[in-house]
Amino acid sequence: MPVEKRNPIPVSEAIERVIKQQIFTNTIEVSLDESINHILAEDVVATYEIPRFNKSPYDGFAIRSKDTKGANGQNRIAFNVIDHIGAGSVSDKIVGPFEAVRIMTGAAMPEGTDAVVMLEQTTEQQQSFTIRKSFEPNENVSLKGEETEVGDVVLRKGQFINAGTIAVLATYGYAKVKVTQKPTIGVIATGSELLDVSDELEPGKIRNSNGPMITALSKKLDLTAVAYQIQKDDLESSIQVVKEAMSRHDIVITTGGVSVGDFDYLPQIYEALNAEVLFNKIAMRPGSVTTVAVADGKYLFGLSGNPSACYTGFELYVKPAVLHMMGANAIYPQxxxxxxxxxxxxxxxxxxxxxxxxxxxxxxxxxxxxxxxxxxxxxxxxxxxxxxxxxxxxxxxxxxxxxxxxxxxxxxxxxxxxx
Amino acid sequence: MPVEKRNPIPVSEAIERVIKQQIFTNTIEVSLDESINHILAEDVVATYEIPRFNKSPYDGFAIRSKDTKGANGQNRIAFNVIDHIGAGSVSDKIVGPFEAVRIMTGAAMPEGTDAVVMLEQTTEQQQSFTIRKSFEPNENVSLKGEETEVGDVVLRKGQFINAGTIAVLATYGYAKVKVTQKPTIGVIATGSELLDVSDELEPGKIRNSNGPMITALSKKLDLTAVAYQIQKDDLESSIQVVKEAMSRHDIVITTGGVSVGDFDYLPQIYEALNAEVLFNKIAMRPGSVTTVAVADGKYLFGLSGNPSACYTGFELYVKPAVLHMMGANAIYPQxxxxxxxxxxxxxxxxxxxxxxxxxxxxxxxxxxxxxxxxxxxxxxxxxxxxxxxxxxxxxxxxxxxxxxxxxxxxxxxxxxxxx
Structure with missing residues (x-):
């Protein structure tokens, strides 16, 4: 039921009408690499504790803290180094009284040890060193599970998958990720005055800049936009091309043809498609005649032919719609x-x-x-x-x-x- | 000549050392569609005036302003509509005294006319209308060239090509665009403790998250990053894989192996490559041991194995280097x-x-x-x-x-x- 009368509504109301539509893309499973710039379709939980074991946050020596009691500048305590391990290795030694293991940042604490002496806290000799302070249990130790316990929700459904998200997914071994599909966009520039970028200029005509601009705005969201041929001001062919675009895409954007003038075919196109017009007048400048409709579970955006209004309409209405369809938590303009x-x-x-x-x-x-x-x-x-x-x-x-x-x-x- | 001693330098000094290198990518010509997210390699000039002709910014009637003299509420002046034109059309009529042409937003002013009466300023009848105010010459007219003259620089060399830039290029008919090439990136995660995302966990090991994270950060810049196999702590094979990556990429990023510990091979790798180390210690946390070197006109980034430091190092040093290589004007973090x-x-x-x-x-x-x-x-x-x-x-x-x-x-x- 097309709305013919044009009552301006506030911008916030227009955005709300767009994002309350029950239009969503499907959930799919993709590889970790492919998941970037998608939206997570489910919560992601920690599959192990971080740290997974008590580990050293420094390069130094793992010791038993009880051996350090009473150490000070006048009473240096000596330790004998019995092993030497790298970040990816585990010592098979059990550390006894006044023994130590040379340990790298990130390495697991050897059995029996509960404190790390940093290199700069020691005076080193061949296979031994001395210290001049006492250490508390767990001093300079990163404890198992202190960051994350198994089953903790570390990423939420609806979160945008950026580089940090990828790092978390990799950390927990998610080689496959459940995400929502990205919508595809069909772009139809309308107007008998429009020429293609490579056309020679003609009197009274201008080149189509909104089509390429929308393709570029879509690419910024990592979406694929397909540009249809420029539509002259002809009702029948315009209806046909919009129908064709709707059959192939989740979102169809037209630009131009929304000025309240003699050749504005949009209301008739929406009527022919049996589309529900969410609004066709917004209390904003430029772009007050921006129109959004839905039909057959697809969004139809009628953006202004004025490039500034077209850009503004994309940022204010298309982008939130895209994020909404993908189930994103963060959908409003920044x-x-x-x-x-x-x-x-x-x-x-x-x-x-x-x-x-x-x-x-x-x-x-x-x-x-x-x-x-x-x-x-x-x-x-x-x-x-x-x-x-x-x-x-x-x-x-x-x-x-x-x-x-x-x-x-x-x-x-x-x-x-x-x- | 590798720098072995580690003197911390300020972050700003480190960034300056990175971006003062004379390392740049080549200029290429690409299609308008492909040019997005590149940097312009030359100034772009207007190929015609905007507007190209005096045009109407409103839907209304084009008239001769001199015919409106003395119009007011008590003395309405009537005009006869002799033609009717759309946005892409040009009237072939010459408008005489008290004649008007019905005109759409964006249409060229018909010959003889110099003002536009907006629809709401008229009382319409069949083929005529009356007005109740006088109009100045050029009232409600967008004048030829008032936005842009031919030859005006409308986009500058070094500008990032975003959606707005694409719109300008399309407007002026630039179907081909001169841009700088995007650098390619080779990513080498190092560390014997690292597992691939699909590997089962083993004691003392963690999955490689920095590699996928850097790939994702690169993709955010619309760059292609190629991940090399994880390098165990072995000097010879590490040198070989860095050499191989340098032969294929403009930028090689290693992560890990930059802790000041026993297994830190980076200085030896740089020495083997005859690389110039720009710095290997920055007065920042995390990531103080972030290292940047150059060799054979390539950047070598030694980022920390700590994910936060790795991310920070990418944002602070890799990203400005990428933008610098591409000749961008805007290269600093936001x-x-x-x-x-x-x-x-x-x-x-x-x-x-x-x-x-x-x-x-x-x-x-x-x-x-x-x-x-x-x-x-x-x-x-x-x-x-x-x-x-x-x-x-x-x-x-x-x-x-x-x-x-x-x-x-x-x-x-x-x-x-x-x-």
């Missing part, structure tokens, strides 16, 4: 606060998103709009690493004000080394 | 400030990096250590999205203090939606 370094005097009847550049310096984080911010100012996107988010119903943000900022590009920061 | 939410009373003789979790709430950004922080606390890495960086020579950071934080995982944020 927001920080920064000091605005230029006046921004425009009224914001709706929540306004402004392409911006965040810089960190010793005083904190500052932000400036990243350039010309009119419709289609595609260069401003390339020079931004963030979006300033100004609440609706406000006017007159000034230099020095603190504003909310969504970080969009972790790699685009250019700054002095301040370490 | 640092923000956050409020510490737990006391951290340890002394920091060296700069200390602590795995941490950053959270954003309405009061700003807060950070807590992400768990058990002993050597090898690999679970803490998986539950972190940042590293707290405490300067050397300090002691006693308390809850409420502002600390510097390196954000490492943009996707790991879990937070309420605060939009």
């Amino acid at each position: 927001i920080v606060q920064a000091t605005l370094m230029e006046d921004f005097k425009k009224a914001n009847p709706f929540t306004r998103f402004i392409r911006a550049k965040v810089t960190f310096n010793s005083k904190g984080m500052t932000v400036v709009p990243s350039g010309f911010n009119k419709s289609g100012a595609v260069v401003a996107i390339a020079h931004s690493n963030a979006m300033i988010m100004l609440p609706g119903g406000t006017r007159g943000f000034e230099k020095g004000h603190t504003v909310n900022v969504i970080l969009t590009e972790s790699q685009a920061f250019e700054m002095d080394c301040i370490i | 640092i923000v400030q956050a409020t510490l939410m737990e006391d951290f009373k340890k002394a920091n003789p060296f700069t200390r990096f602590i795995r941490a979790k950053v959270t954003f709430n309405s009061k700003g950004m807060t950070v807590v250590p992400s768990g058990f922080n002993k050597s090898g606390a690999v679970v803490a890495i998986a539950h972190s999205n940042a590293m707290i960086m405490l300067p050397g020579g300090t002691r006693g950071f308390e809850k409420g203090h502002t600390v510097n934080v390196i954000l490492t995982e943009s996707q790991a944020f879990e937070m309420d939606c605060i939009i």
Whole structure:
């Protein structure tokens, strides 16, 4: 049942409508290497204790602490070194009174020992050394299970699999990992004015930049996006290509054709697909006419043809939908606060998103709009690493004000080394 | 000439020594699709003006502003609509006095017109409408070239190619893009105590987690890392495998074997390779024995076998080296400030990096250590999205203090939606 009337809803409400859909990808089992950038489909438990045995956190000598009683500068106590073991080895000696085993960082404590003398705490001779302090039981020892016990949940279902996650999975021997499938995305740029990147320019036409941009945004999420041929403003063929994309992909993104103008076919396309329109007007600029619908368990995103609005729509709605479908725990845009370094005097009847550049310096984080911010100012996107988010119903943000900022590009920061 | 003595140098000095090497990858030409996550090898200039023609930023009517003189509520002026054009079309009509062309957002201004009446500024009838205000020349018109002139540098050499960059390249018709090659990485985990992920545990051994973690960290940079077989503590075979990796890769990373212990073969390996050791001791914890060397125009990173130190070493030294080799403008770790939410009373003789979790709430950004922080606390890495960086020579950071934080995982944020 398509919604024809356009009532703007708040951005937060729009995100909630997107992520409350019961649309999820399947659980699959993949190899450890393949699991990166997926979402864990089940809790992961520790398969052994860490440490697995009492071990030495230093290079030194394993001894019996009771032998050290009374040691001080005037009363040095001598130990006889009876063995020498590396990190992967285990001593087969049993350590007796005033005996020691030379031990490497990470090596198991030899039988009978309960303390480690660090190299710098000794005076070494040939096969012996002396110490000048006493040691407590378990001094300089990493105890079995002190980090993790068997069965402890070490990774949670819904966690994004990053490098640290991979390290944990490897540690516990998970050569296969249960994850959710990544959704695939079909991208359809619409508009009779659009040319392909390699086409010669023609009067009144522009090249399609939203299609490649969405493919790139998808790749940032390690998703595969398939670009369909540019659709001219023709209802029947547009319905056909959207249907075809829906048959092959979990998400179909159209760009353009959502301006409230004469050639806006989206409502008719959604009607033909019997799609449920979640909303078709959001209290935001740019991109107020961003539309999201669902049909046959697939998401349909109607993003604006304006590149800034298209980018904003992807970050605000497509990305959370993708993470939601994969069962992720963390699905919202990443927001920080920064000091605005230029006046921004425009009224914001709706929540306004402004392409911006965040810089960190010793005083904190500052932000400036990243350039010309009119419709289609595609260069401003390339020079931004963030979006300033100004609440609706406000006017007159000034230099020095603190504003909310969504970080969009972790790699685009250019700054002095301040370490 | 290997440096045998271990003099700790500051972290910033270590980074500088890494990135001042004259080691760069080649320039290649790739398709637009393939160019993502590369670094631009040359400036990119605008191949046409944007806008390319005077155009309408709104749906409305294109008119001659001079015809609107004197219009007001008591004196509505009527216009006759003589044509109707979409976004990709151009009107072949010449607009005369009190004539108008119905025009869509983005369409070229018809000949003779110099202002756009927005739909909501009109009262429409069949083929005509009236207005109640006068219009200035160029009112509601986006002027040719107002965003970008031909030849303007729109993207700079050294810029990371992200989704916004792709959009600009597509807009200006760059179907091929000159970029620098991505370096390839060979990863060699060393240590007789290491097992593969699918091996059964044995006493005194642990599974290799650093190798898979480095592969994953490399993939985050969209680089290919090749894992070599785990190297037991044997000098000759270690030299051979490092040589083999150097013959195939731009960067060779070894993990482990850098503890100052009996089985530390790295200095001998570097000597055998005739490598220049840039440093082998840094005033940082963990990872003070992180070593970087260069030989035959290749980087050799000797990262710690401790997973936290290994991760930190990759973020602080490998990543800047990769970006430097690719000619990137932005090469330093991304640092923000956050409020510490737990006391951290340890002394920091060296700069200390602590795995941490950053959270954003309405009061700003807060950070807590992400768990058990002993050597090898690999679970803490998986539950972190940042590293707290405490300067050397300090002691006693308390809850409420502002600390510097390196954000490492943009996707790991879990937070309420605060939009």
